[in-house]
Amino acid sequence: MKSAMRSKDSERLGAVRLLLASIKQKEVDERVELIDEDIISIIEKMLKQRRDSIEAFNKADRKDLVQKEELEIKVLQDYMPQQLSEVEVEKAIFDAIENIGAKSMKDMGAVMGILKSQLAGKANMADVSKKIKIKLT
Numbered sequence: 001m002k003s004a005m006r007s008k009d010s011e012r013l014g015a016v017r018l019l020l021a022s023i024k025q026k027e028v029d030e031r032v033e034l035i036d037e038d039i040i041s042i043i044e045k046m047l048k049q050r051r052d053s054i055e056a057f058n059k060a061d062r063k064d065l066v067q068k069e070e071l072e073i074k075v076l077q078d079y080m081p082q083q084l085s086e087v088e089v090e091k092a093i094f095d096a097i098e099n100i101g102a103k104s105m106k107d108m109g110a111v112m113g114i115l116k117s118q119l120a121g122k123a124n125m126a127d128v129s130k131k132i133k134i135k136l137t
Contacts, residue, residue: 104136
């Protein structure tokens with residue numbers, strides 16, 4: 001935050017302030033000190049909100065707002081753990097399906113349950129869900 005203030009990068013500063021406000025809000029609401037997993041889940045939620053907003057702004061042809069949201073996504077992703085490659089995600093999905101012996105869409109919840117703990121913050125879970133659906137159909 002201090003570096004964004006010093007460099008007078010108002011867009012980055014705004015995104016960092018939003019993140020800090022979300023973290024403090026959660027701490028106050030639940031009266032606990034957040035651990036890394038909690039903070040990652042907050043950032044994931046914010047990223048998902050930004051992606052949904054971009055989709056809506058694209059439909060409304062609001063390029064200015066799309067650029068603002070994309071910048072916020074870039075800033076938020078700087079605070080996320082290193083993302084896994086497509087190959088690593090595919091391997092994790094394959095291993096999870098093999099471990100529980102998933103054969104149909106009925107087993108998708110069990111597969112997602114395993115992967116959610118393994119891939120939290122390291123992969124976009126919406127994309128992981130789509131890949132699992134393809135493999136189980």
